[in-house]
Amino acid sequence: MKFDTVIIGGGLAGMTCGIRLAQAGQRCAIVSQGQSAIHFSSGSFDLLGQLPDGEPVLDPEAGIAELAGRWPSHPYAVIGTENCARYARQVPELLREAGIRVTGQAQHNHFRITPMGKSRATWLTIDGYLTTPQIGEFPFKRVCIVNIEGFLDFYPEFIAEELRKFGIECRFGNFNHPDLELIRRNPSEMRSANIARVFDHDADLEALAAELRRLAAGCDALILPALIGINRNDSLEFLKQRVGHPIYLLPTLPPSIPGIRAQQALQHRFRALGGEYFLGDCVLSAQTEQGRVRRVFTANHGDIPFEADHFVLATGSFFSKGLVATPDRIVEPVFEADVVSRPGRAEWYTLHFFDRHEYQAFGVRTDNRLRVIRQGAPLENLYCVGAGLAGFHPVQEGCGAGVSMLSALYAAESIARASDKPVAFD
Numbered sequence: 001m002k003f004d005t006v007i008i009g010g011g012l013a014g015m016t017c018g019i020r021l022a023q024a025g026q027r028c029a030i031v032s033q034g035q036s037a038i039h040f041s042s043g044s045f046d047l048l049g050q051l052p053d054g055e056p057v058l059d060p061e062a063g064i065a066e067l068a069g070r071w072p073s074h075p076y077a078v079i080g081t082e083n084c085a086r087y088a089r090q091v092p093e094l095l096r097e098a099g100i101r102v103t104g105q106a107q108h109n110h111f112r113i114t115p116m117g118k119s120r121a122t123w124l125t126i127d128g129y130l131t132t133p134q135i136g137e138f139p140f141k142r143v144c145i146v147n148i149e150g151f152l153d154f155y156p157e158f159i160a161e162e163l164r165k166f167g168i169e170c171r172f173g174n175f176n177h178p179d180l181e182l183i184r185r186n187p188s189e190m191r192s193a194n195i196a197r198v199f200d201h202d203a204d205l206e207a208l209a210a211e212l213r214r215l216a217a218g219c220d221a222l223i224l225p226a227l228i229g230i231n232r233n234d235s236l237e238f239l240k241q242r243v244g245h246p247i248y249l250l251p252t253l254p255p256s257i258p259g260i261r262a263q264q265a266l267q268h269r270f271r272a273l274g275g276e277y278f279l280g281d282c283v284l285s286a287q288t289e290q291g292r293v294r295r296v297f298t299a300n301h302g303d304i305p306f307e308a309d310h311f312v313l314a315t316g317s318f319f320s321k322g323l324v325a326t327p328d329r330i331v332e333p334v335f336e337a338d339v340v341s342r343p344g345r346a347e348w349y350t351l352h353f354f355d356r357h358e359y360q361a362f363g364v365r366t367d368n369r370l371r372v373i374r375q376g377a378p379l380e381n382l383y384c385v386g387a388g389l390a391g392f393h394p395v396q397e398g399c400g401a402g403v404s405m406l407s408a409l410y411a412a413e414s415i416a417r418a419s420d421k422p423v424a425f426d
């Protein structure tokens with residue numbers, strides 16, 4: 001099989017890169033083994049919430065400029081301040097074209113509310129989720145936090161504890177319905193995706209709306225766990241129209257409904273642009289000649305190779321097995337790329353869970369075009385994008401989605417420029 005570009009890994013980075021290249025007229029394939037981090041995401045996309053030294057960032061664009069000066073090995077520094085700003089302007093449009101409606105600005109973080117009720121700086125949030133312009137500036141004074149009876153991945157008491165610190169009056173409500181009984185028989189089935197499938201039916205949404213109308217009495221707004229809209233776009237609007245009160249969604253513990261929706265929407269967009277998506281397949285090995293990757297081989301296609309002019313390594317970090325830790329070293333399993341890491345395992349982590357662990361910044365070594373370095377030299381047509389890059393701490397710095405999407409756009413632009421189908425990327 002011959003393509004212009006083969007992308008290995010179909011998470012946020014792989015799909016962003018694939019969409020951009022397909023838009024540029026490339027014949028593009030994504031080979032992806034399985035679920036990605038987006039299935040676990042919050043419904044918000046982070047650009048930069050903190051500098052590496054812990055200083056909070058209010059204006060991510062300005063923060064990236066500062067970071068580029070002081071931490072030159074950070075992916076944003078490699079991509080470059082102006083490029084980052086340009087790509088950050090393109091991302092909301094790319095998401096909206098895929099059907100993911102987001103709000104937010106690269107010059108001003110807003111705050112999303114975590115499943116534990118904490119405020120966290122972020123860049124873009126899917127419409128319908130509870131956000132605040134500043135910490136504590138909630139759009140209500142009295143709120144009812146509603147859960148689905150028996151759903152254990154949402155914690156109204158913790159959320160209320162946080163909201164009450166800002167003077168918000170909180171009440172609780174519970175919803176139950178005979179259609180939920182089937183999944184409730186087995187407590188391990190009471191997961192977000194199964195519940196959300198029940199609420200894809202009009203009759204169940206109507207029943208929920210009726211209960212929410214009752215619970216809304218005396219409240220300015222309602223908060224619901226994100227358990228609606230796995231296969232339809234209109235669920236929240238449907239409820240709001242019938243209830244007549246503002247309703248805000250909060251993310252639950254994984255699996256994440258907004259994440260699953262976003263994954264499906266991006267995959268659909270890539271395919272609609274002519275891309276080929278090989279889900280459930282795994283790239284096992286690669287052949288290189290004279291500093292170029294010629295072909296890769298996958299588990300499902302055996303000795304039938306995937307050939308391309310360019311390849312993109314978007315296999316993520318440890319979470320997705322894009323990086324693997326052996327007892328004494330860190331390995332990138334497909335290309336055996338050079339990896340930025342530390343020699344002694346004892347230096348990889350500390351004993352405190354919430355610390356900034358060294359291993360989180362381990363990743364594939366690249367040149368300033370994000371081309372993968374192997375045995376000290378860049379492979380001419382292999383780019384690394386996303387969570388597998390070295391030099392950043394996605395959680396502490398609050399930059400996971402931003403690094404994935406901006407690096408993907410940077411690599412896509414390089415690839416499109418190097419091909420015979422160049423395209424305007426502004």
Ligand SMILES: Cc1cc2nc3c(=O)[nH]c(=O)nc-3n(C[C@H](O)[C@H](O)[C@H](O)COP(=O)(O)OP(=O)(O)OC[C@H]3O[C@@H](n4cnc5c(N)ncnc54)[C@H](O)[C@@H]3O)c2cc1C
Nearest residue numbers: 009011012013033034036037042046283316386387400401
């Ligand atoms: C649990 C979790 C939650 C997160 N939540 C957020 C959030 O809410 N907001 C935010 O901004 N950031 C979040 N992040 C940070 C996250 O890293 C990025 O946002 C981003 O989603 C990472 O995307 P990626 O495509 O780079 O990697 P991944 O999402 O890890 O995707 C890599 C893909 O490559 C595939 N793959 C791996 N090896 C192979 C192979 N050999 N062949 C074929 N396919 C392969 C994997 O199956 C996977 O599908 C979260 C991270 C984690 C781990």
